[in-house]
Amino acid sequence: MQYSVAIVILNWNGWEYTQSCIASLLEAGYSEGDLIIVDNASTDGSIPNIKSHFPKAHLIQNAKNEGFTGGNNRGIQYALTKGYAYVLLLNNDTQVLPGFLEFLIEEMKISGDLAAIQPLIYFMGDKDEIWNAGGNYHAWLGYSQTNYQIQSDQPYLTEWISGCAILVRSTVLEKIGLLDHNYFAYFEDVDWSLRMRSQGFELKVHPKSIIYHEAGAASKSKTKGRQGFLDPKVHFLNVRNQVFQLRKYCIGPKQWLAWPFHFAKFSLFIFYFTLKGRHSKSKAVMKGIWEGLKTPLRASK
Template sequence: MTKKVSIVTVNFNHSHVTDAMLDSVFAKNTYDPLEIIVVDNGSAVDPIPAWQQKYPSVKYIRSEQNLGFAGGNNLGIQQATGDYLFFINNDTEITEGLIETLVATLEAHPECGIISPKIRYYDQPDMLQYAGFTPMNYYTARNNCIGQFEKDYGQYDNLTGETGYIHGAAMMLPRSAMDKAGLMPENYFLYYEEMDWCEMIKRAGYTIRINMQALIYHKESISVGSKSALKEYFMNRNRLLFIRRNCGFGVRAFFWFYFLGIVTPRNILSYIREKQPFAKVLLKAIWWNMTHSTNSKDLGWEIKK
């Protein structure tokens, strides 16, 4: 019996972008059975009535507040009935055979807890964004995105095995793996939550995989913008939080010395040189980690519509 797939996506103030994603699913998907769940994450104007007219077969959930990336997706899970859960950003567009290929890989590898496809940039469709991740260097909280900004000549198409991390723009996992590992951690709000989720899934005994025979296109940073105080805050806050949640005392101590002694002064000098007002934002991110527990739901940042 064919396993059911639930697509879950989250919208925030860009309903026209979600329209394009839904159009791509209805035009290019051939997998069945499939259900689509759209969570509106506290948009200033409720787009669901218009969507219900245009896409009546889709399930909709409206949150009156912005719950963040993990919170919005976890809300979608409440209505998902699929054996496999496919989380895709609303600023993606799918390609033919995408879902079939990922499902087939999970069926063939029951030890796999989560998988991502190849990702290319939508605006530069022959350029790679993601062909897997290298393992994390926990002492610096840095790893590399394989293939990013390279023209896709098929040079990574043989990569169909394990990888360091999935990409949050498109990730599929069996419901059984999610039930064992737990839901995506919501205290990140934005950035690093999918990497933390991978750590949870690995601790539950599963592997992380990629299949470069499956392809999705991504419109990068639609909701946040390429440079913003919000992005700088959560990228730094959550980099620290990730290490605090996933490493032992020795690694954490080394990382704090590295971050405070090298990363912080380097970033502040960069902000001054580029005339960007983000120094206080960086210090705010550091202070949050010094004063909050690793499970704190206090974001330290006012989220506005």
Template sequence: MNIFVIIVTYNGMKWIDKCINSVLNSTLYAKIILIDNGSTDGTLEYISNNFPQAIILPNQKNLGFGKANNLGIEYALSHNCDYVYLLNQDAWIEENTLEILVKTLNKHKDFGIISPIQITASKKNIDKNFAKYCSKEHCKNIFDDFILHKEIQDIYEIDFVMAAHWLIARKCLEKVGGFNPSFPHYGEDDNYLQRLKFHNIKFGISPFAFGVHDREYRELSKNKIIHMNYIEYIKIASNITTKASHKAKKIFRNFLTSFNLCLKFFTLKPFGLFFSFLFNLKKIKMNNKISINSDFAFLNLN
């Protein structure tokens, strides 16, 4: 198996030792591709000096999550990868995580992506956002199987899990491509899974593999709340599985949320971002067509 772990860094000194060492200590060997988004805290220099094994692709500016990961995916595909593993800089894996996920995904050919159970840094709790998407509404049978002591499956289909830990099969990348560049930061993983569904490829989680995502003490700032409201416009407009009439209704509802945020935070920034969305709508629609009609969408493999 030719496996590449892709790590995008931006001022990640707090976590980088745990993140990279977890890959180096894996029971299944994987090459590391590190894309640095213009760190100013010494992250890039530290990695260069302490982890010569890593293939480093430095950027002069912050490209965001999706565009930076696309650079790593392009490199992995051009070097004959069988799988890529997307790993956040604030995340790390257990020794057997990769081995379990690769065996499971190799067994279930109708799945294109699999995630481990994502847990907090203390390893005492499941990541709260991950747990939200493990509900019966989004992931059929998993709670019933555990609580009622039924036979545990090795993979469960699920609607969404954040891309802090994703193992992606090459066949999935060949069909679906990379991340949609319409998204500046956040929302690109939602869009990718919508496109996965459009192409009739399944997304799952393994109940036997675990990965840490160290974010349990972070608070949602005012600026991030406003930014995520802006991202919601792009998510709605970029969803190729939703009819235009339904998109219009959702955009109007999100506009009402923008209005409420203006009142709540005494700022016109949500309205400004709404007009930015309208300005970029033509490009968003063009990217939608690319994601439907192109294999290796958004990836430059020349």
């Protein structure tokens, strides 16, 4: 069955993942012509491989790494100019099961207030373990929490959905705008979800739509170094973007709980990393706090 859906896949030095992801899409019957592959200035030979293996896909080549937000925004903008009714953002380190998109589309058709919907996401390495089943947002703490349990055997409401795989209505994008480019990566999906819900839209998870995710493919080292598996930049982005969230959403009475909660958490991070001798990570957390406080916030659209 054919739908007006553009599938945006972001690649950054991840040709092998991208190839496997697209192979699973094609095996499931989806059209190569509806693929929009955005490359974030890869240096691993991704570009010639993408061109030779998937010539019908539309390839966007960024001159620099624009992150998850900037890269995906390029793909979304192109999809909107082509008049697609829906845009699916799909991480390149995923593999899909046949029918996953049909489940999402059918729910979109019957739920007029539904802005976006995600599949049930399992770990690639352990296909019985759930990586993401939607999430809760605790407004008074400014804290987003991932669900690891299916909430229902039918499509169910959630407070935020994962950018790993998210189907969005194009008409909603015209109202709430693109991903916030300030974020670069991490927590941008929570921000997007909150913006959608603030406009009265709903978000859902469809438990019958299933994909698998190689979690951390772009952020984790395969071997543990002195600083651990995660690059300090990941901690910088996580902390900075959480401060962005506080500034955006935890205002008025909420700030008296949310800000102390987060700064206590950040202090524990600094203490732990210092204790472990991971000074680059301690500095990354402190830099994240500073940058999060001083960076001008962008308008929602």
